[in-house]
Amino acid sequence: MLDKRFGEIKIEQTDDMKIKNGPEAFERLYRCGDLLGSGGFGSVFAGQRVSDGTQVAIKQITRDRVLQWARLPGEPNLVPMEIALLLRLGGDQSLARGHSRVVRMLDWFEAPGQGFIIVFERPLACQDLFDFITERGALDEPIARRFLKQVVEALQFCNAHNIVHRDVKDENILVDTSTGDIKIIDFGSGALLKDCSYTDFEGTRVYSPPEWILHKTYHALPLTVWSLGVLLFDMVCGDIPFETDEQIIRAKPAFTKRISKECQSLILWCLAYRPEDRPSLEDILSHPWMEGTDDIGDLQENPNITPSL
Template identity: 40%
Template sequence: MKLLSRLKKLIEKECVQEPCVLLKHTSNAENHPPHWLDEAPVVGGFDGGEEKKKKKSFWRWPALSFPRKATKYNLAKAENKHQAEAGSYRTFSEAPASKVHPVAAEEQLEQDVLGKCHIRSHYKIGSKLGQGGFGFVYEGTRCKDELKVAVKFSVKSPNTPYIRVPGHPKSIPMEIGLTLMANKIPRAPEIIKILDWEDNEDHFIMVMERPMPCMNLKSFVKLHGESLDEGTARNIMRQVIEAANVCVKRGVFHRDIKMENLLVNQDTMEVKLIDFGCGAQMKRFGYDVFSGTKAYCPPEVTVNGKYHAKPTTVWSLGILLFMMACGYYPTEYDLDLISKRSWTRPGLSQECCQMISSCLQSDPQQRIDLEKMHMHDWFKSALHLVG
């Protein structure tokens, strides 16, 4: 317990990303440590969970100011891609005993914790891929077959949410549960695969596939000059839309679809959605606490104080497409023209501009349906070009 406490303080001390903020219609904000390896998401204590004391803060749409920090998350270096069946899942009511080393280096502290976990007996832990407010991610290798994996270690907070998942007798941490739900058979190749996990008293560990080679979409776009050609953007969007629809059909609301949470294989152009840490189970009557990243937050969160999964996902996909195609976040002027459906941009096809406008309508009821996005003329026009 003491070792985990020291490690938690170390993570919070070293993290230089902006803190997360609670967004509610009441205009209250709660500060949390930032989410791992991302531009800091907004975390609202999760709907139905206990909330802490709040500081007053007001956030208006669309005059927004957002951080634009380079992400650290890059899983790849260069190896063949592997496929494997889902691994065993274990739950432990107590954390293994840990010995505190008063003068241990920061890396040694982390290794001490990982060295005591049961996952360590099945995986070789390698170099650290990145670190964030809730923990850190290491590259790893599965002992039985040398499969390359990513090992995510998360320190629990007093309000870490738990859910019940079919096939598991006990409640498990929300992030693990949602990832398992999204990984149901038949598996969607557009969603990161969870191979193994472990739940301890004060931390949990997830083992996921590590595609080779790959980088997150933000790094990929930057590598291509801050924006992508329309054909590449269309290929990526088609896969992200499929991932979003699979999640919704399986009762999972990701809530944080953004460039940093999408991995791109530069060789095959395969895309994978990662990180369900801000997610929630699907709810019929919507949500009143926003958990995600401010730049992708829809206007109804502050205008109406309530939002629903599908229209919110469509909005975030619209922001994603805009940033891929244009190379910048939409300005207030852009959003005003989009709301009037009169927005265009030189170099983009009419169908692409219409696709963006259909996603970024300020009225959620005026947005395109998530299930119909793949049938938009923008995707049909690509088929005509191929023919």
């Protein structure tokens, strides 16, 4: 019987989708560049594919940082759950079709006894949403609407493939600053979607709902919707609504910017104290605020979205 941290996951495989060779194979195929970021998830570097010069992001994960493991069919070795989930979402040699709003895994390698290397696509003009908001301040509602709609659609795609991200936040959303399109990244805290409650959480605490703070349990979709409420508040107000456990439990955000009543309504619905009172992803997309325009005009001229990389 598998350890409770392990999961069986079914992936449609091609003949080429096998456990990768070690660092030598990686070094033949890719060049590693400057460090882009690091944290509990590992380290991410800029990189380049040798064969055609394609710009990539290279994530290095040591074995002791892997939160969950999975077993791919026909493979003797366990792999990080993140790799298994990305394969299911259409990465690497998977036959599944991916989604334009979910980052695509291009390749992955195992370094025996050390860890894993994951290679991702990397838009040339990109910036994570945390830095985007930090530099520009609170976003105009049409921009926030455009971003939120794309995030929800990406999460719907994940759910349709029985995957829950569990760490939706501004730092895990890449913005293409030339187009205003987004991609969800970092499935290191992700899991297979299930109807029963979860009792483990490796996401970001200030994005977690009251039921987790109080009872150490939650269901996938109400967790996701709560985090979307935090994200929308963050976008239109310039910062997250809650910093402490006590604030999360009160579930009463104090709006620090003048925003429309419709936008406030959607935020408060997502941040409902009781999980059963929160909307579904479909409800969010059909909310009156979401029916407003997300035409943000010429991105190059809009001061809230001008590239500054």
